[in-house]
Amino acid sequence: MSLRPDLRVSALIIAAVVTTSACDDQVKYVPWFETMTTQPSVETYEAEPLAPVPGTVPAGSARHLDLLAADTLLTNPLEGTAEDLEQGEVLYLQFCVMCHGETGAGDGPVVGPNRLPPLPTLNLLSERALDLSDGYIYGMIANGRGVMPSYRRVQHEDRWYLVEYVRQLQEEAPVAE
Numbered sequence: 001m002s003l004r005p006d007l008r009v010s011a012l013i014i015a016a017v018v019t020t021s022a023c024d025d026q027v028k029y030v031p032w033f034e035t036m037t038t039q040p041s042v043e044t045y046e047a048e049p050l051a052p053v054p055g056t057v058p059a060g061s062a063r064h065l066d067l068l069a070a071d072t073l074l075t076n077p078l079e080g081t082a083e084d085l086e087q088g089e090v091l092y093l094q095f096c097v098m099c100h101g102e103t104g105a106g107d108g109p110v111v112g113p114n115r116l117p118p119l120p121t122l123n124l125l126s127e128r129a130l131d132l133s134d135g136y137i138y139g140m141i142a143n144g145r146g147v148m149p150s151y152r153r154v155q156h157e158d159r160w161y162l163v164e165y166v167r168q169l170q171e172e173a174p175v176a177e
């Protein structure tokens with residue numbers, strides 16, 4: 001049984017394509033594959049770049065800073081709205097309360113005899129703590145110190161919520177020691 005002439009041509013072309021080492025070059029001459037090379041598509045740089053999603057944090061501003069750098073370089077971007085404080089409370093109860101205590105007085109459940117010694121710096125309501133800059137508190141969260149672990153895993157913006165919450169605890173404190 002012999003092939004139809006047009007099929008024979010096609011078969012020859014396929015044989016040529018298959019047996020040629022530079023297959024890529026040959027493939028585009030086969031009519032069946034034209035849809036692959038001439039498909040409608042967006043070429044590189046043809047379309048406008050997509051704008052970042054609102055609220056995206058530029059990589060630069062989330063760069064890790066040590067305590068001194070955070071203290072001197074960072075300014076608090078939040079204004080302490082009710083929502084900021086709500087977020088801050090959730091995070092504080094999750095990450096800080098066990099040591100610094102509910103009011104921030106440094107009397108959390110893990111502080112006491114045979115447990116964490118009650119260091120004066122644990123007290124977030126002390127004169128000293130009131131004088132700390134927002135950037136310093138951010139830096140403490142990011143770096144930790146001594147017994148206090150680093151909370152690097154707490155995201156950039158969440159650290160500022162925590163700062164706001166600590167500030168609120170300080171404002172609420174009856175008398176600073």
Ligand code: HEC
Nearest residue numbers: 095096099119121122137140141145146147148149151162
């Ligand atoms: C495991 C216990 C522990 C946890 C949890 C903890 N801290 Fe601390 N924190 C400490 C200790 C201990 C100090 C005192 C460290 C020192 O003086 O070297 C301290 C000190 C601080 C200071 C004051 C530093 C100074 O120089 O006066 C700030 C501010 C602070 N912590 C904020 C936080 C925040 C916010 C969180 C929650 C993200 C947190 N800490 C979680 C134990 C803890």
